[in-house]
Amino acid sequence: MPQPPDFDVAIAGAGIVGASAAWHLAGAGLRVAVIDAVGPAAAASGASDGAVSVASKKPGPLARLASAALLYTRVLSQGGPLEGAFHARPSYVFGQGEAELAAMDALIAKLGQIAGPVRVVADGGRGLLPGLGDSVERLVVLDGEGHMPGHKAVRAYLARPGITPVWPAHIHAILPDDTGVTVDLGDRRLRAGRLVAALGVSTRDHFPDLPVLPRAGQLFVTDRGPADALPGSLTAAAYLLAKTETPAAARLPPVVIDPLVTGQFIVGSSREDHGDPSQVDFATLRRLMGRAVDAFPALAGRRVIRAFAGIRAAVADGLPIVGPLPDAPHVLMATGFEGDGICLSALIGAEVARMARGLGPSDGIAADLAALSPLRFTPSRQEGRA
Ligand SMILES: Cc1cc2nc3c(=O)[nH]c(=O)nc-3n(C[C@H](O)[C@H](O)[C@H](O)COP(=O)(O)OP(=O)(O)OC[C@H]3O[C@@H](n4cnc5c(N)ncnc54)[C@H](O)[C@@H]3O)c2cc1C
Known part of the structure; x- marks a missing residue:
């Protein structure tokens, strides 16, 4: 017979998704354990850019959920756990060439359909933002988005009283049964009523039937300079193309330049189909740097102080699970948040906590959340569709 539960909910993974779920569950008075092989923000959440962006989301459920997530992130940043982690800033999308300019038209149409917190405030030439390079043919200026370093948000969420940290503790096996879940940590077992599996790219170690694939991304960070050198993020429209059904159309590097509150820039990111976070190479970084400097020449005067890679957990159909x-x-x-987990984490943590408590989804998002269900990968569903 299984032992009685030590916790109401065990969370596997102390990334931003697991941490947000833990914060919401502890707030509802549940006994929560967060288990991580390394510690908080050890994987993708500590190696990401941190754009909280609706513009960059694939159209459909993801873009609508990102819109709801942005609104909720703002709420949590006003006197809540994300105060000091999330900050609002404008976003600029730039483009050159036919494919990028068409992607910018699609962006404007998508934001119009969502009618959410992100709005287009200007659409014109490079003159809209001082300091842009000659290669920029068109600039769309957006208001309403923001930036949030993943590691800051994770630490803020996990500071909530009522969360029991269990790390470093490698999960060897997840053993569900009719009444709960036993987690095998090698030297001991932990029992919980439910388990939230927020394991990022390691999902495939425990749930090999789910089509979660690694997608690496390289980033670099510059030294400090004037904090107001660029008032918001500068994103190549190729980045929007990379997230559509026709990623091959993104022939130019999908660069994103994000100014940090420290006066540094974080510049990313490549999309590579492997799972090795130690692979950082000059050729890839040079491609990103080249386009970044073309778009924003002042970057040429900055020194790169750090380059690194993170691994996104991508899902075959482009939607999280x-x-x-x-x-x-x-x-x-x-899991499966690919390049969108920082943006979606506040909302997803809240919704997963509702599920763990036996509650239905929040108002207005039921259909979009249902589109993310693992049910879509069950063999009977797939046969039914064929
Ligand atoms: C280069 C790059 C740029 C990005 N830019 C953005 C961006 O601008 N905006 C955005 O919204 N998102 C961005 N992302 C995506 C975002 O970082 C991820 O979607 C998000 O961090 C995923 O969080 P997570 O909690 O699901 O997973 P993770 O942060 O990967 O956490 C999983 C945790 O599980 C733990 N774990 C794994 N296996 C085990 C085990 N067996 N036992 C115990 N613990 C285990 C790991 O140690 C880890 O801490 C970017 C990602 C990358 C790589």
Whole structure:
């Protein structure tokens, strides 16, 4: 017979998604353990840019959920855990050439359909923002988005009383049964009523039937300079193309330049189909740097002080996986956020916490959240579709 639960909910993974779920569950008075092989923000959440962006999201459920997530992130940053982690700033999308300019038209149409917190305030030439390079043919200026370093948000969420940290502790096996879940940590076992599996790219170690694939991304950070050198993020429209059905159209590097509150810039990021975070190479960085400097020549005077890679957890159909496993309903999946997890984390943490408490989704997002269900990968569903 399984032992009685040590915790109401065990969270596997102390990335931003697991940390947000833990914060929401502890706030509802549940006994929560967060288990991580290394510690907080050890994987993608500590190696990302941190743009909280609706503009960059794939059209459809993801873009609408990102819009709701942005609104909720703002709420949590006003006297809540994300105060000091999230900051609002304008976003600029630039483009050159036919494919990028068409992607900018699609962006404006998408934001118009969502009618959410992000609005287009200007659409014109490079003259809209001082300091842009000659290669920039068109600039769209957006208001309403922001930036949030993943590691800051993770630490803020996990500081909530009522969360039991369990790290470093490698999860060897996740063993669900009819009444709960046992987690095998090698030297001991931990029992919980439910488990939230927020394991990022390591999802495939425990749930090999789910089509989660590694997608590496390289980034670099510059030295400090005037904090107001660039008032907001500068994103190549190729980045929007990279997230559509026709990523091959993104022939130019999908660079994103984000100014940090320290006066540094974080510049990213490549998209590579492998899972090795130690692969950082000059050729890839030079491609990113080249386009970044073309778009914003003042960058040429900055020194690169750090380059690194992170691994995104990508899903075959481009949507995250969120919800109970059909054959093990005490296991709630929250994974596959690819390049969108920082943006979505506040909302997803809240919704996963609702699921763990047996509550339905928040108002207005039920259909979009249902589109993320792991049910879409069950063989019977797939046969039904064929
Ligand atoms: C280069 C790059 C740029 C990005 N830019 C952005 C951006 O601008 N905006 C945005 O919204 N998103 C961005 N992302 C994506 C974002 O970082 C991720 O979607 C998000 O961090 C995923 O969080 P997570 O909690 O799901 O997973 P992770 O942060 O990967 O956390 C998973 C955790 O599980 C732990 N773990 C794994 N296996 C085990 C095990 N067996 N036992 C115990 N613990 C285990 C790991 O140690 C890790 O801490 C970017 C990602 C990359 C790589």
